[in-house]
Amino acid sequence: MDPLNPPEPLPRPDSTSTGRKILLESDQIERMIRRMAHEILERNQGSRDLYLVGILQGGGALARRLAERIRSIEGKPVSLGTVDITLYRDDLSTRSAPPFLKESLLPESVDNKKIVLVDDVLFTGRSVRCALDLLMDLGRPTHVQLAVLIDRGHRELPIRADFVGKNIPTGRDEVVEVSLDPPRETVALLRRTIGKDHS
Amino acid sequence: MSDFLTSPHLLSVEDLTTDEMNGIFRTADSFLDLSSRTVKKVPSLRGKTLVNLFYEPSTRTRTSFEIAAKRLSADVINITTSQSSVVKGESLLDTVRTIEALGADGVVIRHPSSGVPEWISRRVGCHVINAGDGLREHPTQALLDLYTILKRMGRFEGLQVAIVGDILHSRVARSNIRALTRMGVRVRLVGPPTLIPADRKGWNVDVFYDLKEGIRDCDVVMALRLQLERATASFIPSLKEYARLYGISPQVLRLAKPDVLVLHPGPINRGIEIQDEESFHPHSGILDQVHFGVGVRMAVLYLLMAGQ
Numbered sequence: 347m348d349p350l351n352p353p354e355p356l357p358r359p360d361s362t363s364t365g366r367k368i369l370l371e372s373d374q375i376e377r378m379i380r381r382m383a384h385e386i387l388e389r390n391q392g393s394r395d396l397y398l399v400g401i402l403q404g405g406g407a408l409a410r411r412l413a414e415r416i417r418s419i420e421g422k423p424v425s426l427g428t429v430d431i432t433l434y435r436d437d438l439s440t441r442s443a444p445p446f447l448k449e450s451l452l453p454e455s456v457d458n459k460k461i462v463l464v465d466d467v468l469f470t471g472r473s474v475r476c477a478l479d480l481l482m483d484l485g486r487p488t489h490v491q492l493a494v495l496i497d498r499g500h501r502e503l504p505i506r507a508d509f510v511g512k513n514i515p516t517g518r519d520e521v522v523e524v525s526l527d528p529p530r531e532t533v534a535l536l537r538r539t540i541g542k543d544h545s
Numbered sequence: 546m547s548d549f550l551t552s553p554h555l556l557s558v559e560d561l562t563t564d565e566m567n568g569i570f571r572t573a574d575s576f577l578d579l580s581s582r583t584v585k586k587v588p589s590l591r592g593k594t595l596v597n598l599f600y601e602p603s604t605r606t607r608t609s610f611e612i613a614a615k616r617l618s619a620d621v622i623n624i625t626t627s628q629s630s631v632v633k634g635e636s637l638l639d640t641v642r643t644i645e646a647l648g649a650d651g652v653v654i655r656h657p658s659s660g661v662p663e664w665i666s667r668r669v670g671c672h673v674i675n676a677g678d679g680l681r682e683h684p685t686q687a688l689l690d691l692y693t694i695l696k697r698m699g700r701f702e703g704l705q706v707a708i709v710g711d712i713l714h715s716r717v718a719r720s721n722i723r724a725l726t727r728m729g730v731r732v733r734l735v736g737p738p739t740l741i742p743a744d745r746k747g748w749n750v751d752v753f754y755d756l757k758e759g760i761r762d763c764d765v766v767m768a769l770r771l772q773l774e775r776a777t778a779s780f781i782p783s784l785k786e787y788a789r790l791y792g793i794s795p796q797v798l799r800l801a802k803p804d805v806l807v808l809h810p811g812p813i814n815r816g817i818e819i820q821d822e823e824s825f826h827p828h829s830g831i832l833d834q835v836h837f838g839v840g841v842r843m844a845v846l847y848l849l850m851a852g853q
Binding site for chain 1: 568571574575578582583584586587588592593848851852
């Protein structure tokens with residue numbers, strides 16, 4: 347199983363929903379990813395012991411993109427993995443159905459690594475909390491940092507990102523939709539009421 | 546309660562569609578990864594309580610459920626009836642209602658009478674999982690047998706599985722026959738006529754009284770335990786003769802497919818159903834069954850109990 351070519355992601359929320367507004371286009375996203383890759387390398391003084399870990403579902407594609415950038419800047423590959431946080435969610439017992447599990451792919455141990463957790467959108471912070479608990483169960487990384495493409499605010503936990511593509515103020519009932527699948531690379535804002543789904 | 550599993554209980558393999566069985570196997574894959582981690586535990590069933598209520602002896606099923614539930618962070622209480630109020634004459638329903646009143650979210654029950662888990666499930670509000678009822682069903686054993694076959698052989702379609710031995714007294718065989726045929730497996734029953742049920746209504750199986758014929762060219766051999774505690778010994782002339790005619794030995798396995806897989810639900814009567822296992826070790830899936838059983842039971846507990 348190659349973390350660079352994971353299985354097809356699940357379909358995203360219906361993009362024809364009412365009030366869809368494109369916020370970022372492909373070239374803007376690419377520049378943000380390139381800047382974030384440089385920031386990650388600057389902060390960590392290169393890619394030694396660096397381990398990019400995407401939080402499924404949304405973080406996998408971004409982690410892969412960041413890893414490609416870092417490889418082209420440094421000239422050597424960087425460790426890359428994905429984690430499924432489903433089993434660590436704090437809302438399992440309030441949902442009617444337990445969600446299906448996705449496949450975590452961590453080709454290397456997290457021990458003594460500088461982990462950069464990667465997610466597409468930082469919202470309540472609950473997914474990051476899940477991912478932190480999961481990482482601690484997997485081993486003992488030396489550092490854990492957080493990289494997100496979009497920080498949309500509305501934090502419910504004391505969590506902040508180390509690397510941010512763009513801060514986008516949003517309403518609580520809006521949905522930020524990130525698509526990193528070529529050819530339609532976009533970040534869009536959907537104005538519609540969502541249920542109690544915390545992501 | 547899950548939207549994925551249509552029934553809140555697991556009483557029989559008939560409760561599951563083939564899609565649901567495949568979903569359980571896919572979920573089990575994820576849980577097996579857990580057993581290679583340093584911390585073999587996830588918080589998915591934190592705060593939930595599972596009670597193991599066993600009216601018959603069991604080591605592996607009870608332990609397997611206990612490990613599965615604990616790896617999901619559930620609290621587990623084991624009740625072995627010989628040390629409980631059952632010996633003071635408490636009725637089955639009173640025992641289960643007491644367990645429910647204590648706050649159990651799920652009960653795993655094994656009972657010598659067929660149909661008890663189903664009867665209980667209609668009278669309590671928590672999830673009921675059948676861990677073996679009389680001669681009727683042992684659904685999680687069938688699920689883990691199927692999962693072992695899937696992992697070792699890579700498919701179900703077109704396989705020939707020979708179930709050998711005491712089919713008459715075996716709930717494991719009954720659950721397996723139902724589950725395997727639904728998955729497109731051709732099932733053969735092999736054993737002495739006295740141990741093969743005469744009433745096979747609804748079973749799409751081939752029957753063989755001769756082991757060599759029954760095992761020829763099959764992909765999987767599932768040996769059953771001679772249930773000596775159920776007076777099986779009176780159904781056969783002698784254990785020695787049974788072992789000679791129906792024991793799985795390296796010699797007889799040569800008649801099966803070269804990559805044949807040998808399964809046994811345990812505990813094994815060594816030298817009777819299985820002879821000289823060490824010599825066909827690469828073909829044995831018996832310890833895989835135990836290992837995979839934990840993953841399958843975690844999947845069942847997760848899919849039944851994680852929501853609500």
